[in-house]
Amino acid sequence: MARAGIISGPPGARGVTAAPSGGEDAELSDDALVALFANGDERAARVLTARLGPKAYSVALRVLGNRAEAEDAAQEAMLRLWRMAPDWRPGEAQVSTWLYRVVMNLCLDRKRHGKRAGAVPLDAVPDPADPGPGAAERMQDGARTDALQAALLTLPERQRQAVVLRHIEELSNPEIAGIMEISVEAVESLTARGKRTLAAALAGRQEELGYDNG
Amino acid sequence: MTMVDKDIEDSILETHFAAARCANTDLPAGLEARMLADADRVQAESLRVGEGALAGAGRWRQLLALLGGWPAMGGLATACAAGVWIGVSPPDFLPDPVGLMAEQNSSVNLLDSYALSSVLPEDG
Numbered sequence: 001m002a003r004a005g006i007i008s009g010p011p012g013a014r015g016v017t018a019a020p021s022g023g024e025d026a027e028l029s030d031d032a033l034v035a036l037f038a039n040g041d042e043r044a045a046r047v048l049t050a051r052l053g054p055k056a057y058s059v060a061l062r063v064l065g066n067r068a069e070a071e072d073a074a075q076e077a078m079l080r081l082w083r084m085a086p087d088w089r090p091g092e093a094q095v096s097t098w099l100y101r102v103v104m105n106l107c108l109d110r111k112r113h114g115k116r117a118g119a120v121p122l123d124a125v126p127d128p129a130d131p132g133p134g135a136a137e138r139m140q141d142g143a144r145t146d147a148l149q150a151a152l153l154t155l156p157e158r159q160r161q162a163v164v165l166r167h168i169e170e171l172s173n174p175e176i177a178g179i180m181e182i183s184v185e186a187v188e189s190l191t192a193r194g195k196r197t198l199a200a201a202l203a204g205r206q207e208e209l210g211y212d213n214g
Numbered sequence: 215m216t217m218v219d220k221d222i223e224d225s226i227l228e229t230h231f232a233a234a235r236c237a238n239t240d241l242p243a244g245l246e247a248r249m250l251a252d253a254d255r256v257q258a259e260s261l262r263v264g265e266g267a268l269a270g271a272g273r274w275r276q277l278l279a280l281l282g283g284w285p286a287m288g289g290l291a292t293a294c295a296a297g298v299w300i301g302v303s304p305p306d307f308l309p310d311p312v313g314l315m316a317e318q319n320s321s322v323n324l325l326d327s328y329a330l331s332s333v334l335p336e337d338g
Binding site: 037038040042045046048049053054057061062070071075078079082085086141142144145147148149166167170195198199202204 | 223224226227228229230231233235236237239240241244245246248249252253254258260261329332
């Protein structure tokens with residue numbers, strides 16, 4: 001696993017040609033890392049992958065519900081990030097917002113073109129066994145996550161994207177509006193309708209998932 | 215739905231969302247390696263293109279140095295502009311090249327009315 005997203009140097013650096021080494025551990029901005037990558041710094045790619053890769057993969061996994069498809073979408077999104085790096089204009093948009101938008105569009109494309117043969121559904125991959133303390137709680141969390149995922153997959157595409165970005169990725173409504181290229185009001189409408197549908201889908205499973213009725 | 219029901223519903227949904235947020239979504243090792251391999255490849259391609267552009271720029275610099283640098287290029291450009299201007303609007307003491315081009319060739323035979331024998335002395 002690559003080193004966590006820490007590189008020494010001033011945040012928000014512009015026009016940097018090499019990542020400073022040693023000394024104080026200050027996080028570089030995504031903008032600065034993209035500039036470093038464009039200038040040939042190999043460590044910038046590792047930091048960006050560690051920082052943004054999981055976001056791309058996580059959101060693709062929730063929206064597509066399929067690990068293989070999510071891996072492909074996340075890899076493609078990161079590839080587009082690498083290719084875009086020399087042309088990136090710092091300060092115009094957040095790199096993460098751009099990346100989320102790319103992932104969402106790739107997810108839409110994949111849904112339009114149908115599921116790939118041989119892809120493994122999310123539920124079909126067992127979570128690793130954990131015999132340690134708190135395992136029961138983790139299993140229950142796993143069951144709740146699976147139930148939520150199954151319910152998410154019943155939502156229309158745009159509702160699912162909005163709900164995942166808002167309630168799992170915890171982005172703000174304006175950020176989601178920027179990613180989905182719709183108004184904030186439309187985001188609010190999509191998430192509200194999505195949550196109503198999710199609540200209805202999960203209502204019959206409360207006891208099974210460890211909730212007390214009432 | 216009453217307000218209490220709505221609160222319970224929101225609370226339950228939030229529990230699901232929290233569980234999903236805590237779920238392990240680290241990058242699979244193979245995926246991380248593929249992303250980094252893509253990065254290496256794109257970076258290498260980009261640097262190669264950059265070096266090619268620099269090499270091209272180097273050839274231009276060599277040509278410039280051969281001509282004598284920017285001052286010589288300035289003189290050359292001025293001379294070219296002056297030549298064009300003189301061609302378009304020549305000074306009075308020079309013939310108008312446009313007029314010269316419009317002129318038709320004509321020839322006059324000055325010897326037509328003279329017999330050659332009257333001009334050349336006869337021998338003996």
